[in-house]
Amino acid sequence: MADTSYLGWPFFGEPHRRLVRELEQFAAGGLSDLGHGSDDDAAIDAACREIVRRLGQAGLLNHCCVPVAGDRFDVRSLALSRDVLARHNPLADFAFAMQGLGTGPISLSGDERQRAAYLPAVMRGERIAAFALSEPQAGSDVGAIATTATKDGAGYVLNGTKTWISNGGIADHYVVFARSGGEKGTRGLSAFIVDAGTPGLQVAARIRTIAPHPLATLVFDGCRVAESALLGAPGEGFKIAMGTLDVFRTTVGAAALGLARRALEEALRRIRERTVFGKPLAEYQLTQAKIGDMALAIDAAALLVYRAAWTRDVLQRRVTREAAMAKLYATEAAQQVIDMAVQLFGGTGVVSGVTVETLYRDIRALRIYEGTSEIQKLVIAGAVLSGDGA
Numbered sequence: 001m002a003d004t005s006y007l008g009w010p011f012f013g014e015p016h017r018r019l020v021r022e023l024e025q026f027a028a029g030g031l032s033d034l035g036h037g038s039d040d041d042a043a044i045d046a047a048c049r050e051i052v053r054r055l056g057q058a059g060l061l062n063h064c065c066v067p068v069a070g071d072r073f074d075v076r077s078l079a080l081s082r083d084v085l086a087r088h089n090p091l092a093d094f095a096f097a098m099q100g101l102g103t104g105p106i107s108l109s110g111d112e113r114q115r116a117a118y119l120p121a122v123m124r125g126e127r128i129a130a131f132a133l134s135e136p137q138a139g140s141d142v143g144a145i146a147t148t149a150t151k152d153g154a155g156y157v158l159n160g161t162k163t164w165i166s167n168g169g170i171a172d173h174y175v176v177f178a179r180s181g182g183e184k185g186t187r188g189l190s191a192f193i194v195d196a197g198t199p200g201l202q203v204a205a206r207i208r209t210i211a212p213h214p215l216a217t218l219v220f221d222g223c224r225v226a227e228s229a230l231l232g233a234p235g236e237g238f239k240i241a242m243g244t245l246d247v248f249r250t251t252v253g254a255a256a257l258g259l260a261r262r263a264l265e266e267a268l269r270r271i272r273e274r275t276v277f278g279k280p281l282a283e284y285q286l287t288q289a290k291i292g293d294m295a296l297a298i299d300a301a302a303l304l305v306y307r308a309a310w311t312r313d314v315l316q317r318r319v320t321r322e323a324a325m326a327k328l329y330a331t332e333a334a335q336q337v338i339d340m341a342v343q344l345f346g347g348t349g350v351v352s353g354v355t356v357e358t359l360y361r362d363i364r365a366l367r368i369y370e371g372t373s374e375i376q377k378l379v380i381a382g383a384v385l386s387g388d389g390a
C-alpha cells in the first residue's frame, strides 16, 4: 500500500481526499489488467478505448474539462488522478491525461457551441481527444511550425504534417495548431478543432515506442474545416497552446510521481522477501540508503507538484515557473527512483514484463514530452531572470 500521508498536506481539501478514495476503488476493480505492457497495437488501442469508457462512466473524467465558461480547472484533482492512475496502470494515466490535454484548448478558449459539442462527450468517455502541436521540424521549437491554415471562403484549408500525436488513429478529434497568418515564429499560429474522418486528414504512420501507446504521424492535405473550427481568434494559437500546457505540465510531474511511488512499493516488497548472505536485503545499510533516497525524492517531487497545482488553483495565477519546476524535478527524480528499484531487484529487474522493468520504460518519455527537461530549465531560468519569484 502506497504512502498516503501527503493527503494530509494543506494543499488538499476533503473533495480531493474523496477523489483519491474513488480512484483507488476504481483501480482496484480490474484496471491493472487493461493493456499495460502489451506490444500489440490493436490490443493497446482497444484497451485505451475501454479505459476511457470506464473512467467516463465512473465520472472520473469530469475534472479533465471545463464545460461552463468562467469555471476553472482544478489542477490538484487532475494531478491526484494522474498520480493514482499512473501508480496502478500507466496506460490508464495516459488515456486520462489525453482527454484533458486534447480538450484543454476548448476548455480554455472554446465558445459555447464548441464546448457543448465536444466537452460533455469527452467527459462521459464517449469521445477520444488529441492535441496536435509537434511537427518533424518543430518539437521544442514551436515557432518553427510549418503546417498552414489558409483562409478560403467560409473556412480554412490545412496543409502540413504533425508527428508524435498521442491518440493518433483512435481520436475522434484533434486540436491542431497551424500557421494562419504571415507572421514568423510563434505569432500567426491558430488553433483548430479537426474531427477524425475530415477529408484531407490522414493518419500516415503509427509510431512504436519503448512504452507503446497510440501515437501517430498525421498528414493534412487540403483538409478543409469550417470557420467554426477556429478556437479563439486568429493568431491566438501559441497563447492557447501555452495556456493549456500551463495546466497540464504540472500533471506530467504527477504521473511521474505515481510511477515512482509504484517503484518504491515494488522495491519494498522485494527487499523484505529477498534473502542474501543469510538475511533479507532490507536489513543492509546499503539497501536502506537507497530506500532513503527514493522516499526523499518522492516527497520532494510531491511537494513541487502539489505546490504548483495549489498555486494555480488557489492563488489563481499562471504557474509557468512552478509547473516547469514540478515537471522537471518529478520526471528526473522518478527516472532515478525507478532505476534504483531495478537495481534492488537484481537480474529479475530487467526481465521483460516485470513491473519495475515496464516502469523503467514508462518513465522515459515523460522527460521529453510537453517540453523536455532542458526546455524546463530554460523556462525556469527565464522566469527567474525576469523577476518571477525572485
Ligand SMILES: Cc1cc2nc3c(=O)[nH]c(=O)nc-3n(C[C@H](O)[C@H](O)[C@H](O)COP(=O)(O)OP(=O)(O)OC[C@H]3O[C@@H](n4cnc5c(N)ncnc54)[C@H](O)[C@@H]3O)c2cc1C
Pocket: 131, 132, 133, 134, 136, 137, 138, 139, 140, 141, 163, 164, 165, 166, 167, 209, 215, 365, 368, 369, 370, 371, 372, 373, 374, 375
Ligand atoms: C511519447 C511521446 C508522446 C508525445 N505526444 C505528443 C502529443 O500528443 N502532441 C504533440 O504535439 N506532441 C507530442 N509529443 C512531442 C513532444 O512534445 C516533443 O517530442 C518534444 O517537445 C521534443 O521535441 P523533439 O522531439 O522535436 O526534440 P527536439 O526539439 O529536436 O530536441 C532534441 C534535444 O535538443 C534539446 N534542445 C532543444 N532546444 C534546446 C536549446 N535551446 N538548448 C539546448 N538544448 C535544446 C532538447 O531538450 C532535446 O534534448 C510526444 C512525444 C513523445 C516522445
